Amino acid sequence: MLTDNQDAYGHLLLDYHNGRENVEVVEREDGFIDVSRLGPSDYFAEYDDWAEHQKLAVGHTAGRVLDIGCGAGRHSLYLQEQGHDVLGTDISPLAIQTCQRRGLRNAIIAPVTQLSSKMGIFDTILMMGHNFGLVGSYKRAKWLLRRFDAMTTDTAKIIAETLDPYQTKEPCHLAYHQFNRDRGRMGGQLRLRIRYRQYTTPWFDYLFISKAEMEEILDGTAWQVERYIDATNFPTYVAILTKRSRS
Numbered sequence: 001m002l003t004d005n006q007d008a009y010g011h012l013l014l015d016y017h018n019g020r021e022n023v024e025v026v027e028r029e030d031g032f033i034d035v036s037r038l039g040p041s042d043y044f045a046e047y048d049d050w051a052e053h054q055k056l057a058v059g060h061t062a063g064r065v066l067d068i069g070c071g072a073g074r075h076s077l078y079l080q081e082q083g084h085d086v087l088g089t090d091i092s093p094l095a096i097q098t099c100q101r102r103g104l105r106n107a108i109i110a111p112v113t114q115l116s117s118k119m120g121i122f123d124t125i126l127m128m129g130h131n132f133g134l135v136g137s138y139k140r141a142k143w144l145l146r147r148f149d150a151m152t153t154d155t156a157k158i159i160a161e162t163l164d165p166y167q168t169k170e171p172c173h174l175a176y177h178q179f180n181r182d183r184g185r186m187g188g189q190l191r192l193r194i195r196y197r198q199y200t201t202p203w204f205d206y207l208f209i210s211k212a213e214m215e216e217i218l219d220g221t222a223w224q225v226e227r228y229i230d231a232t233n234f235p236t237y238v239a240i241l242t243k244r245s246r247s
Helices: 008-017 040-044 052-058 074-081 093-101 131-135 138-150 171-182 211-218
Strands: 025-028 033-035 065-068 086-090 107-109 122-127 152-163 189-196 204-207 223-230 236-243
Touching (some): 008 040, 008 189, 052 152
Antiparallel strands (some): 025 033
């Protein structure tokens, strides 16, 4: 579990919930530093303010839902209001506390690597907010997809939002892609940490992939792409994943 000093993301969310305007600083291992494009308000956005591709994606939700990396709970709370049985999970203790204060009934502290069928069986796994990136790497993605198969129904879906990292002309990003490939990593496998005020998360891997790489990761797993939903004017997309026929 994260210590209080490591829970930069959670402090950011809870402070924003309590009325403090703030920004999330993202630091990449090569020294590149950026501020989140939309800021913490995006983590609290109501359904009417979501991007159209996100509304379309969440429309594929069915049955019992596991929201991985639920953050401040914007997707979980909406789906709970729609009558779904939702379990939100996040590695951040203060993110879970924020969700609970906002009214999410079921939320637990759990890193993605500790999710299993012991938590129950789900009809939908939600990985919105680019949270398919939590798979971290090619190898771990394959491993997690097997676990997700075991904890879902035969008709389950994964709603997986990510970003094609190669749709850029920025020299610093292109150089980082090559740096990754030179050491045997996927081009979009980012090594990051989040900073907020005096708080800093541990370094973690976060994976952005093209559609071709998504297909490669899914090959040999129980999952296949049913459809892609593209964002407008941004290289984000959502892959709606369903299970392959077992016959």
